[in-house]
Structure formats: structure tokens, C-alpha cells
Amino acid sequence: MDYEILRALNAWAASNSGVSWTFFLFTREVLKNLLPIVLFWGLWFSFDAETRQTAREKLVGVLLIGAIAIGVARGLATVLPFRTRPMHDPDAGISIMGWLNTSLLEEWSAFPSDHAVLFFALAVGLFQVSKRAGVVALLHAGLIVCLPRVAVGLHWPSDIAVGILIGIALSVLLFRPVQALVHKSGLVPFFEAREAIGYPLLFLATYELSRMFHSVRQVMQFVWE
Template sequence: MNAFDTTIQTYLIHIAPASGFFAQAVSVLADFYLFKGVLPLAILYAIWFKQGNSLEYRREMVVATLLSAMVAFVVGRLLALFLPFRLRPIYDAGLGLNFPGASHASNHLRLWSSLPSDHAALWMAVAVGIFLVWRWIGVLAVLQCVLFICLPRVYLGLHYPTDVLAGALIGAAVVAVLTRTRLRESFAPYVVRFMERRPAVGYMLAFLLFFEFATMFDEPRLLALSLFKRL
């Protein structure tokens, strides 16, 4: 654990209220889909349907943002698999830190490397994508990602500060690249036109996609893990 991680993680634990209620509230923030993904995804819906002269551009940006979030999530997962394994702080007794809720931590996370945070990668990509289209709402989306997704996971010991920082940088970098005009126009208009021509099928698929985003692809990941164990 480097000095940067040590300073921030120790500071967060010691300045937080010592009550069990506060720790439980932070756990709720970290686990509830409403606080993690439903809100920024709802903003993307608002951007998609908001009327105005830039409707086509905004819809292309929504498509590019969703693709960016998916790519950032996959990149985060691949880096976690191929970079040197990093034990999550909640399982490292050598740190000497008493993380709230450590006794209730899920054991399956012990096998998943801490670096980088796929939560930070995915939701920061969405937040930055919103910012590129709708500035002041985007600022709120970035703050929501930091305060409701990144900081709770550091406070609870699920990640080191550098884990969420790396994930956030991955998300921001991917969306900055995929939303550039030349690259965005190579794929996004086709999706927008499909949605306009086949709205019944298109919005059905969009609902399914948004559901998987909101739940962080939990079911496909569990299915993939089960199949991997049987091979």
C-alpha cells in the first residue's frame, strides 16, 4: 500500500462517524443499483428524448457513451485479470485498518483483483459522456460517480483510492476517444437510424441493455463464471 492510498484510506475511516448506522448507510449507497447506475442511465434517456436542433447529435452521443462504458468495463476487467493480483484492502489484515462491514464482506471478491475498479471505469465513462452533451448536468453526474460510487467503495475497503482513480481515468479516456466526431460517426448513426426505423425492437433491446448496465452485468458475469468452473 503506497503513501497516497494509506493517507486517503486512513483519513476516510477516521473522519467518518463511528456509528453503525453511518456504515450501513454507506453500504446501501455502494450496493443499491439506484445510486450506482439508474440515475445516470435515466439522464441518458432524457438526453435521447430532449427535443431541439441537435437531436441527431445527442442521440449519437448517447450511443457512443454506452459503447464507451461497455468498452471501459471490459478493459477494466481485462486489466484486473492480467495485471499483478492486488488483494482488496478489506481482506488485508496487514494494513491495520478496521473497515466497516468487514465481517459481512462477500468471499467471492477475495478472488477478484482490486486494480482497477470496473465500477469507476463504467460509471465515469457514462458521467463524462453526459458532461460532453449537457455540461451542468454532467458535472452533477461526475460528482454522483465520485461521491456515491467511488468514495463508498474506498471507505468500505473494497478498493484502494488508486484503484478507483485508475478506473475513472480509463472510463474518461475511452469516452473521450469514442465520442470524437470521426470515430463516433462511423458507428453511432447506424444505431440511431435503426432505432428510428424499428422503434418497437430498438427500444425493447435498449431496455434490456440498460437493465444489464444498471446491474453491472451481474447475471452474464455469474453465468460466465459458472461455465468457466465447469470447463
């Protein structure tokens, strides 16, 4: 089933320059990574005074769940058997897009998809804050983040499917306890009373999340080595 779905999507993209170009745009960071962060900041300022603190506590919880999701995804990819990406597997029998860097992610296992884990965890978390924003985030996660990654050969369909299940499960299981922890810590009112410190730190957290904590991982890799 993996091969059939992969080859069908890849053939569709390879035979249609418009689809290939669209997927190229979808794999760029601006379209792929930023929408959940835009939704986060939109929701941060969209609630009235009566419900604002609770909503903001939930949103901080979503950020924490996102960080946990990345950690879980990368941890699983490290401890599970290495899986070659379709674009590096000659048996996959797919066309490689001319714009795709084939040396990309050669040393990174494909299973599970950390993109699927993160963006579905964020989408389900945002859905629990605002159903409208959550639906937009879910569509973004499925159509803009995950679909192109299969079609161009970055992931097998099963990498994405398992990643989606992990992301949804993490968000559903952790949302209430993480929100309760944020509420108990008094983090939101503490930083609201110190906006000059709170907002720069919150912006930094959302920026790193939008880059899947790439800078943090580089620092950790440097320290580890």
C-alpha cells in the same frame, strides 16, 4: 499515501453511524448504479427535432463506451498482478463495517476499480452530450460510487485513482470515433423506425450496463468453463 487516505476515510465512516449508514445506502445498486441510466433516458427525450438524432447518436456512443470500459477494466484486472482488497488485508488496519459481507469479491483483484472506470467513462461521455447532466454524473461517480468504496475497504485509493484516469481517457479518446461509427451505421434512425424492437433492445442494453453486464459475464463464464 494509500494507507493514510484509506485509514482516514475508514475511521471517519467507522466512528460515525450516520456516515456508515449513508455509505451502506450508496453501495446499494439503486443509488450506485442507476443515476447514469436515468440521465441517459432523460437526455434521450429532451432534445428538439433539429438536434435529436445527433444527440441520440452520441448517447448510443456513450453506451458503447461504457461496454468497452467494462471490458478494459476487467481485462486489466485479469492480466495485471492480483491485488488484495483492503478489507481482506490484515495489514490495512481498518474497521470492517458490520453490514459489509467480508467474503465479497475475495477472488476479484482490486486494481483497477472497474466501478471507477465505468462510471467516470459514462460521466465524461454524458458531459459531452449535456454539461449539466455530465456534472451531475461526475459528482455521482466521485461521491456516491467511488468514495464509499474506499471508506469501507472495497478498494485502495490508488485503485480508484487509476480507474478514474482510465475511464476519462477512454471516454475522451473514443467519444468522437464511436459517435461517427454510430452515425455511419444508421443505427438510431433504423431503430427509431422500428420502435417495437429498438426500444426493448435499448432498454436491455441500459439495464445490463446498470448491472455492469453481470448477466453477460455470467453467461461468458459458464461458456468458458
